[in-house]
Amino acid sequence: MARKLLLEHINVPGINTLDVYRQKGGYRAVEKALKTLTPDEVVEEVKKSGLRGRGGAGFPTGMKWSFLAKPEGVPRYLVCNADESEPGTFKDRYLMTHIPHALIEGMIVSSFALGANTSYIYVRGEMMPQIRILERAIAEAKNAGFLGKNILGSGYDLELYVQPGGGAYICGEETALLESLEGKRGNPRIKPPFPAIAGLYGCPTVVNNVESIAAVVPIVNDGGDEYAKIGIGRSTGTKLISASGNLVRPGVYEIELGLPVEEFIYSDEWCGGIANGKRLKATVAGGSSVPILPANLTLKLANGEPRLMSYESLSEGGFATGTMMGSGGFIAFDEDQCIVRNTWNFSRFYHHESCGQCSPCREGTGWMEKVLHRIEYGHGKMSDIDLLVDVSKKIEGNTICPLGDAAAWPVASAIRHFRDEFEWHVNEPVKSLDTNYGLANYAEPIAKAEVTTGN
Amino acid sequence: MLKVEEQQPVEFSPALIEKFGEIIGRYPQGKQKSALLPMLHEVQAELGWLSTVAMDKVAARLDIQPIEVYEVASFYTMYFLRPQGKYMLEVCRTGPCCLVGAEKLMNHIEDRLGVKEGEVTPDGLFSWRGVECLAACGYGPVLQIGPEYTFYENLDEQKVDALIEDLRKK
Numbered sequence: 001m002a003r004k005l006l007l008e009h010i011n012v013p014g015i016n017t018l019d020v021y022r023q024k025g026g027y028r029a030v031e032k033a034l035k036t037l038t039p040d041e042v043v044e045e046v047k048k049s050g051l052r053g054r055g056g057a058g059f060p061t062g063m064k065w066s067f068l069a070k071p072e073g074v075p076r077y078l079v080c081n082a083d084e085s086e087p088g089t090f091k092d093r094y095l096m097t098h099i100p101h102a103l104i105e106g107m108i109v110s111s112f113a114l115g116a117n118t119s120y121i122y123v124r125g126e127m128m129p130q131i132r133i134l135e136r137a138i139a140e141a142k143n144a145g146f147l148g149k150n151i152l153g154s155g156y157d158l159e160l161y162v163q164p165g166g167g168a169y170i171c172g173e174e175t176a177l178l179e180s181l182e183g184k185r186g187n188p189r190i191k192p193p194f195p196a197i198a199g200l201y202g203c204p205t206v207v208n209n210v211e212s213i214a215a216v217v218p219i220v221n222d223g224g225d226e227y228a229k230i231g232i233g234r235s236t237g238t239k240l241i242s243a244s245g246n247l248v249r250p251g252v253y254e255i256e257l258g259l260p261v262e263e264f265i266y267s268d269e270w271c272g273g274i275a276n277g278k279r280l281k282a283t284v285a286g287g288s289s290v291p292i293l294p295a296n297l298t299l300k301l302a303n304g305e306p307r308l309m310s311y312e313s314l315s316e317g318g319f320a321t322g323t324m325m326g327s328g329g330f331i332a333f334d335e336d337q338c339i340v341r342n343t344w345n346f347s348r349f350y351h352h353e354s355c356g357q358c359s360p361c362r363e364g365t366g367w368m369e370k371v372l373h374r375i376e377y378g379h380g381k382m383s384d385i386d387l388l389v390d391v392s393k394k395i396e397g398n399t400i401c402p403l404g405d406a407a408a409w410p411v412a413s414a415i416r417h418f419r420d421e422f423e424w425h426v427n428e429p430v431k432s433l434d435t436n437y438g439l440a441n442y443a444e445p446i447a448k449a450e451v452t453t454g455n
Numbered sequence: 456m457l458k459v460e461e462q463q464p465v466e467f468s469p470a471l472i473e474k475f476g477e478i479i480g481r482y483p484q485g486k487q488k489s490a491l492l493p494m495l496h497e498v499q500a501e502l503g504w505l506s507t508v509a510m511d512k513v514a515a516r517l518d519i520q521p522i523e524v525y526e527v528a529s530f531y532t533m534y535f536l537r538p539q540g541k542y543m544l545e546v547c548r549t550g551p552c553c554l555v556g557a558e559k560l561m562n563h564i565e566d567r568l569g570v571k572e573g574e575v576t577p578d579g580l581f582s583w584r585g586v587e588c589l590a591a592c593g594y595g596p597v598l599q600i601g602p603e604y605t606f607y608e609n610l611d612e613q614k615v616d617a618l619i620e621d622l623r624k625k
Contacts, residue, residue, distance in 0.1 A: 075483070084590045085587075085588055085590060086588070086590075087549045087550050087551060087587075087588040087592065088550070088551050088588075088592050089590060089592070090590045090591050090592050090593055090594075092590070093590050093591065118483070124590070125492070125496060125531070125533045126533065126586075126589055126590075126599060126604055127590070127604070128496075128601075128602075128603060128604035129603075129604060129605070129606060159481075161481040163481075163489075163492070163493065164492060164493050164496055165492065165531070166492045166495070166496075166527070166530070166531025166532070166533050166534060167531045167532035167533035167534075167586075168530065168531050168532065169587065169588070180492065181489060182486070182488060182489055183488035183489045183490065183491035183492060183517075183519075183523075183527065184488075184523075184527065185526055185527055185530040186530065186531075201483065201486055242592060242593060243593060244551040244554075244592035244593045244595065245551055245554045245555070245592075246554055246555070250592070250593035250594070251593045251594075252593065284550075288549075288550060288588075329592070331550065331551050331554070331592070333554065337554060341553075342550050342553070342554075345548075345549065345550045345553055346549075346550055349549050349550070349587050349588065352587055353587060355530075
């Protein structure tokens, strides 16, 4: 059995309450940190753990923490990013619903490490049930003396609040989140300055994903070195994977990084294979923003070696034959799914969610959506396919925040790997309305190692 | 059709006004504008939607300009700037849910309720719309109903029919 750090006790009845959570060893990390460690020592453990941000970017958490400016007399803030909205990702909802105290405990320890006396958990507004769960858990923790003034007699004070969003994917971008938390529209800020220098209310701020903050608890309990022993290479520890699409058992799984992708999809310990006895056509391995891969490149690298669930292995081959770990939103497509339709669907999502601040993204996402719509509905031209590539390249890298890249990559990668399916839609406008292109050759063994540089 | 009476006077309940105070207390002195999003959720939960009159009252309470409220209310998708049915069925329409039948489900809801996306049934009880990813992709298709945002997972046509019947009887 794989080692579980976050979800070990997820099936214990009542684990959402403080009492049961404590019986299972909960709040040990708060006691250890506040009574025996200095804030800098906690930061040091997180650095040693090699923990990388679990929200999508994969930036080392300890390093992010060490960038936090500490001017005298200026408050510092820790803000938890619980604006989980990346299509394919639902791990944070799962964690907050079932084991809310793991996040609260992580927030207390992390706030202590960063010297924050007021911290916020920014939860997407649609998750009102989870907001109620967290507020109840915070009240419990406060009653037990884990929040408020002079926590456990250590002299450290912390107030923790839950902030609801208003329904906007863009608020998952950390500076848009801070704008939203200040009561404004979620328009990302130009960086620098980074939040570590000027974040919430212009004060030094760290923004971390729910899973990253929850992972601080086992890191403090067992030590960063122990955490770093799990996983492979620079992908240390465990990761929550949200598995969705045409799988026998979709859901949230905690894996040790380095698990072979093939084992994750087909083993009965994990997703149990493709639903309804179908065959795998493609996957999006890290949430809708990352490049889509055909089945053969999902399971194996271009050189034929098995692909692993790790930051490095998933991105092996660059954008030519690889993808990204992203937020761990693993979407599987069976042989009956239409790649053109799905690409159009994702484009509509990014068009809908573009904040409208940068013209390449505001105009480009809508343009791509329209062109994809006409290809899907039998009005496409052959030149539309290159037009899409062209538009995607002009969005990529030309926007303030990564939403532009996130909108461009799914389109560019779908055409890179499934161009024949797009061409079929153009050549067979009537047939493609009620028939699917099918599996084609996407699951066949990779013929030869491809050149893996560039796009 | 519902008639939108934009200038209808709005009275907040004492409980809501008390809640405002609690929310504003979460932020540092002078940063009360941070309370805007949570306050708008509370107002919408009580009144069903955000009229200009209601938004102006929120602006006055926070000591900010009305435009600062309008621009926020119109940016985020959860705030309704016109009245909706008592039950707004919000169905996830993004990729992973579509892989498991969300589009078929939306067609079914449209037939069942007899109104198009965004419209209100004549009895004022229901509206429906497709919304973007609700972060429950492994349990799709899913829908949610405000103001409590009760969540329904692994849906099919029979389950949606039963849900609509239950809501009618309430």
